[in-house]
Amino acid sequence: MPVFPPLVALLCSLVAPLRAEELGSFEVPAGPAPEVGSLQGGATHGLEEFRFRHYESPDRLSAFPDEPVFDYEEVVQRLQISGGSSLLTLGIQGDAVALFSNEYILDGEREIERPLWGTGLSGPHENWWFGIEKLWLQGQSGRLSWTLGDSYAAFGKGLALNVVKNTDIDVDTSLRGVHATLSSANAELRLVEAVTNPQQLRLENPNVAMQADLPHAIHGVRADWYGRAHLGAHAVIYQFARAVDPLGSPLAAWPSGIDAAVVGASGEMSGVGPFDLAAEIDWIDYGAPEVEASGGYAGYLSATAYPGRASVLLEGKLYKDAEHLNVFSGGQGYELAAGPSLEYERAITEDSSAALNSNDIVGGRARADFNLGTEASTLSPYVSLLALRDNDLGGVHFNTTPETVVHGVGGVTFVRGELHLLANAGYRTDLRDDAPTENGGDTTMHADVALTVPISRTLTIEIAPTVLRYHWGENPVQQADYTDVSNTLALKLGAPWIVLVYTDFSDNELINSIGNLADDLYGAAEVQWQPTNAITVKAFYGSYRAGIRCAGGQCRTLPGFSGARASLTANF
Amino acid sequence: MRSIVSSALAAVTVLVLAAGSSPAAAAPSPAGVAIDFSLRNLEGQQVSLSQHKGKVVLVNFWATWCIPCQVEMPTLQRLHTELGPKGLVVLGIATDDPRQEALIKPIVKAKGVTYPILRDPDTRVVSQFNPSKSLPFSALVGKDGKIASVYAGLKPGDAEAMHAEILALLAK
Numbered sequence: 162m163p164v165f166p167p168l169v170a171l172l173c174s175l176v177a178p179l180r181a182e183e184l185g186s187f188e189v190p191a192g193p194a195p196e197v198g199s200l201q202g203g204a205t206h207g208l209e210e211f212r213f214r215h216y217e218s219p220d221r222l223s224a225f226p227d228e229p230v231f232d233y234e235e236v237v238q239r240l241q242i243s244g245g246s247s248l249l250t251l252g253i254q255g256d257a258v259a260l261f262s263n264e265y266i267l268d269g270e271r272e273i274e275r276p277l278w279g280t281g282l283s284g285p286h287e288n289w290w291f292g293i294e295k296l297w298l299q300g301q302s303g304r305l306s307w308t309l310g311d312s313y314a315a316f317g318k319g320l321a322l323n324v325v326k327n328t329d330i331d332v333d334t335s336l337r338g339v340h341a342t343l344s345s346a347n348a349e350l351r352l353v354e355a356v357t358n359p360q361q362l363r364l365e366n367p368n369v370a371m372q373a374d375l376p377h378a379i380h381g382v383r384a385d386w387y388g389r390a391h392l393g394a395h396a397v398i399y400q401f402a403r404a405v406d407p408l409g410s411p412l413a414a415w416p417s418g419i420d421a422a423v424v425g426a427s428g429e430m431s432g433v434g435p436f437d438l439a440a441e442i443d444w445i446d447y448g449a450p451e452v453e454a455s456g457g458y459a460g461y462l463s464a465t466a467y468p469g470r471a472s473v474l475l476e477g478k479l480y481k482d483a484e485h486l487n488v489f490s491g492g493q494g495y496e497l498a499a500g501p502s503l504e505y506e507r508a509i510t511e512d513s514s515a516a517l518n519s520n521d522i523v524g525g526r527a528r529a530d531f532n533l534g535t536e537a538s539t540l541s542p543y544v545s546l547l548a549l550r551d552n553d554l555g556g557v558h559f560n561t562t563p564e565t566v567v568h569g570v571g572g573v574t575f576v577r578g579e580l581h582l583l584a585n586a587g588y589r590t591d592l593r594d595d596a597p598t599e600n601g602g603d604t605t606m607h608a609d610v611a612l613t614v615p616i617s618r619t620l621t622i623e624i625a626p627t628v629l630r631y632h633w634g635e636n637p638v639q640q641a642d643y644t645d646v647s648n649t650l651a652l653k654l655g656a657p658w659i660v661l662v663y664t665d666f667s668d669n670e671l672i673n674s675i676g677n678l679a680d681d682l683y684g685a686a687e688v689q690w691q692p693t694n695a696i697t698v699k700a701f702y703g704s705y706r707a708g709i710r711c712a713g714g715q716c717r718t719l720p721g722f723s724g725a726r727a728s729l730t731a732n733f
Numbered sequence: 734m735r736s737i738v739s740s741a742l743a744a745v746t747v748l749v750l751a752a753g754s755s756p757a758a759a760a761p762s763p764a765g766v767a768i769d770f771s772l773r774n775l776e777g778q779q780v781s782l783s784q785h786k787g788k789v790v791l792v793n794f795w796a797t798w799c800i801p802c803q804v805e806m807p808t809l810q811r812l813h814t815e816l817g818p819k820g821l822v823v824l825g826i827a828t829d830d831p832r833q834e835a836l837i838k839p840i841v842k843a844k845g846v847t848y849p850i851l852r853d854p855d856t857r858v859v860s861q862f863n864p865s866k867s868l869p870f871s872a873l874v875g876k877d878g879k880i881a882s883v884y885a886g887l888k889p890g891d892a893e894a895m896h897a898e899i900l901a902l903l904a905k
Contacts, residue, residue: 204765204766204767204768205765206765206861206862206864208863208864208865210865241864241865243860246768247768247769250768252860252864312855312857313856314855315830315831315854315855316831317831318832319830319831319832323830323832325854325855325856326856326860328865328866328867344771344779346778346779347777387773387777387778388777391777429777431776437838439835463835465838472838472840472842472843474839476835500832501831506798528836528839530839530842530843531843532842532844532845534844534845538807539806539844539845541843543843574843574844576804581804583800583803583804653888655889655890659888691886694882694883694884694885694891695882695883695885697885697886713796713829713833714798714830714832730885732863732865732885
């Protein structure tokens with residue numbers, strides 16, 4: 162019963178923190194837990210985000226080849242305000258969207274080409290909507306902190322629960338309900354009782370055919386104990402909402418029965434010989450009739466050592482039927498739970514995204530970072546090698562037999578004053594069992610650089626090219642090899658002004674955008690104005706391509722854009 | 734064409750209204766007191782903002798996947814080394830979700846960072862300081878606990894401006 166003593170210590174420490182020390186088995190961090198709330202007074206924080214987009218479409222009505230009737234405009238407005246004291250904070254986020262010129266009249270018939278509302282849905286107005294998207298009340302008193310309303314939560318390594326905001330890929334799904342944490346110096350007990358609340362309105366991407374939210378119910382508890390080791394255990398129950406007739410009762414979408422139950426435990430310990438160790442294991446039991454597997458599991462292990470000026474990180478993962486948890490939310494563009502992917506996410510392709518979501522994968526990654534800098538400069542190269550065995554053939558996999566993935570990446574960061582250089586390059590091959598030769602396997606070569614050079618006090622040049630060459634191995638759905646090239650050239654003219662020129666090239670036939678300079682070539686320019694540190698105004702004209710974009714371990718296929726945009730972001 | 738013009742006018746109107754409502758409040762010196770927080774550092778110990786009351790605190794939000802954040806780290810380290818003995822506290826808050834957190838310590842070591850790194854895996858604290866969660870983002874808190882200024886993004890001259898502002902706050 163190895164878990165029992167830590168749990169006893171945890172419960173005891175929450176009741177009376179000294180009891181954990183009295184048990185004598187674990188080292189407690191020195192010093193009492195800092196009291197929260199001793200800062201006096203109140204504060205209000207806010208964020209204003211405004212977006213205007215004019216979409217240009219190459220499509221034309223055959224009878225009117227000169228009329229850009231499919232062009233349209235979109236205005237998005239998001240305002241977040243939170244205020245209160247250290248003891249109690251109230252927050253609210255209001256969103257609004259309006260579409261203009263999204264319809265035309267042909268032969269007396271009104272045609273709405275870009276409807277705001279999805280099939281069967283309607284709002285108070287055909288072409289605009291506003292609402293309270295997020296609302297939360299957050300409190301803190303002694304050892305108890307709590308949120309009523311919208312919050313975010315992640316347990317352990319995220320294998321059991323991981324609902325967090327990811328601004329970089331326009332994902333903002335929160336948990337609406339109760340999120341409470343009872344904590345002491347060496348223990349924490351967290352409770353989540355909520356339903357998912359995806360953002361109804363996308364800030365950076367087109368809002369057309371909006372769909373109704375599906376509120377998946379989540380009931381979770383997580384206990385953590387911090388001592389000589391950090392030990393944790395959690396349990397999460399999922400009840401998934403199903404798509405229903407939008408004209409029917411909303412209660413029909415409400416989940417019933419347990420669709421998935423996850424229990425897991427994690428541990429971290431520093432100074433085990435030369436290593437810092439971390440591990441987690443989760444078991445999943447599925448009750449959802451849509452999921453073929455009756456159960457699954459996921460395991461993750463990492464070991465880090467710091468020899469000399471190097472950091473060496475070894476990670477391993479074993480995921481079996483764990484990704485089914487995301488089947489119900491994946492269609493809405495977010496994931497409820499996902500563990501470390503170990504992937505280099507700046508080079509994820511249509512093919513390698515399958516391994517991200519594999520239901521039968523095992524492997525590991527070794528990475529070594531080096532600190533070779535001096536007092537005046539930072540120089541930190543790294544090398545990384547990933548090896549995975551992917552046995553899953555379902556989902557978006559293009560292969561019909563299992564494959565072995567090998568991916569090596571190297572890079573360097575150099576910073577000296579305002580001179581910055583970041584460079585990464587790698588080679589990946591996915592060797593299928595039925596075609597283990599170089600020509601039969603999928604291969605990816607990629608490189609990216611970001612170089613910032615100060616020219617004078619008022620001019621800094623930044624150039625950031627990336628290139629990716631992808632070769633499809635032989636497969637039943639044969640695709641064409643492709644090359645992606647992009648570059649950003651930024652001229653930073655003193656503090657407030659930045660001029661950027663973007664160029665993209667892609668001959669990937671799987672993406673659904675067309676360039677404005679040529680079919681495969683995209684160009685754009687942007688001016689940014691930052692009158693204060695808290696305000697950014699941007700004006701953009703041109704085009705960029707569609708594609709897979711990843712950030713923070715999550716990936717999404719985002720649409721391309723052609724037209725003009727203006728935006729305002731202000732913190733206050 | 735008329736609809737484009739009208740929609741453009743509508744957009745400009747909304748922009749003006751939006752802009753008009755913000756700059757006054759979005760001055761570089763918000764008067765609010767920083768809301769207190771308590772997070773665990775990489776060793777599992779709780780660290781709160783209020784335990785540094787009376788000092789100038791630079792709260793820097795970053796993530797392992799954020800390239801400008803890593804570019805900014807040497808600057809923050811220099812501030813920590815030079816001005817730490819004079820009363821500056823630099824708190825780096827890693828907003829990585831748990832999927833990426835194994836990279837936090839190696840990157841911190843590789844960049845030679847010695848100031849405290851805290852974890853905010855639920856993004857609870859970054860939500861309070863910067864609801865958009867765009868990175869990097871820094872808030873400079875004065876000895877009186879008030880937010881003196883915020884730095885959104887990374888741009889040339891930020892390092893110098895931050896240095897000068899911290900010196901002024903330390904002198905108060």
